[in-house]
Amino acid sequence: MARTVWDSSVGKKTVMAVSGLIMLSYLVVHMLGNLKIFFGSDEFNGYAHWLRTIGEPFMHYEWTLWLVRIVLVVAVIAHGVSAYQLSRRDIKARPSKYVHKKPRASYATRTMRWGGIILALFIVWHILDLTTGTVHSGGFQEGRPYQNVVDTFSTWYGNTIYIVAVLAVGMHIRHGFWSAAQTLGAGSRARDRALKAVANVLALVLTCGFLAVPVGVMTGVVS
Amino acid sequence: MKLTLRVWRQKNADAEGAMSTYEVDNISSDMSFLEMLDTLNEELILRGEDPVAFDHDCREGICGACSLVINGDAHGPERTTTCQLHMRSFKDGDTIDIEPWRAAAFPVIKDLVVDRSAFDRIIQAGGYITAPTGSAPEAHATPVPKPDADLAFEHAECIGCGACVAACPNGAAMLFTSAKVNHLNVLPQGAPERETRVLDMVAQMDEEGFGGCTLTGECATACPKGIPLVSITGMNKEWLRATRKVKR
């Protein structure tokens, strides 16, 4: 069955939808967690520490976090590889363009592909910036995420990269959530408007929620 | 009406093609688009030139043979087949671009004629029922709930023209294939092959080199028979169900 799924364009799209939805649910939780920054340094750093202790004493320190990280890495890779392979197939299936051009045709596809590439690059930078601290702008301090976040959003490039990526996430989810419902066979005529509305709300809430943090730092609400 | 036509001319499958410009005069707004092309061809023949090759058969919107991309739209500006498109949709002095369906799976044979046998092979893979047919059965012999009958009928309208493929930026055949799958899978007559049908037809679709669906909706906008985008959702659902049920 796994072969049937991976070898089929419909199956690969299913992999993309499921991995996309896994990442999407993570993003919702991630966004809500980020908002704790508005309750001050102690609460935010405490929250970050708690993330490492989830499931104790059954789980060891950071085990749950690593479990989540593994699921996410698998999801990102599955999503990226299937997106790449399907896009290659799509481009090959349409080798000659029409002489008479229509602008509208590939808005969704283009947004998703370029948006996806932006997101992939962002994910790498984001981890190197705020998880490992490799490319962090200030003196990166393990266990002090509040200060690290303030440092990142005190640089113009930190803000720019982040804001571009968040807008890309919003657009990606706007088409992606509804798409995933179609791919998984959950869409229908009766449900179409509701699904589009949920997609719009999810995209809007995530975009605003994620943007609140750099805006908070830039306006001095978080410092 | 006097019109300028820019038409894709290509000697054969291997030749390089290009757009050629022609002027046509005395076009009546009551003519169909194909009659307008007939007028052009008569002139070309009189001038001793090679007439423009294009596909057509019934000329009444039911066979699916006609296939032209007109000003970038499959079947032109109206939601109908090229043969049912009339010159009243254009204005005197217009320049009209006429191109063949474009997709890797639909190679150009000559001028505006493409090879659509990939669709036949998708049908051969599962677009049929194995129940013995013969003379028309008594209508009440097999009861079909009204909503199912409506759904089947809506999808049975697909004439296999390929406009969906031509309009899709990925050259995907999802709308065509989903029309066939939805049509047969909802009916009791199609039930014995419900799972193998969708698996085999989708596999054949991939095999032919059609692209995948990115849900741009261009196919449904172009379809002269109004097959809706949600048919693709229906096929995805059937495919996932079949993958769970059938061990391969």
Ligand code: HEM
């Ligand atoms: C690694 C970076 C990423 C790449 C390269 C990427 C690329 C793509 C592409 C090309 C599509 C297909 C669009 C279409 O078919 O029209 C897609 C769909 C999707 N993406 Fe992403 N994406 C990435 C990250 C994400 C993230 C972080 C999320 C989480 C919110 C996400 C959620 C989705 C969803 C839900 C879909 C819909 C799946 C479907 O069409 O059935 N993607 N992605």
Ligand code: SF4
């Ligand atoms: S789905 Fe519509 S556009 Fe596609 S082949 Fe059938 S009738 Fe033509």
Ligand code: FES
């Ligand atoms: S010629 Fe038959 S549908 Fe147009």
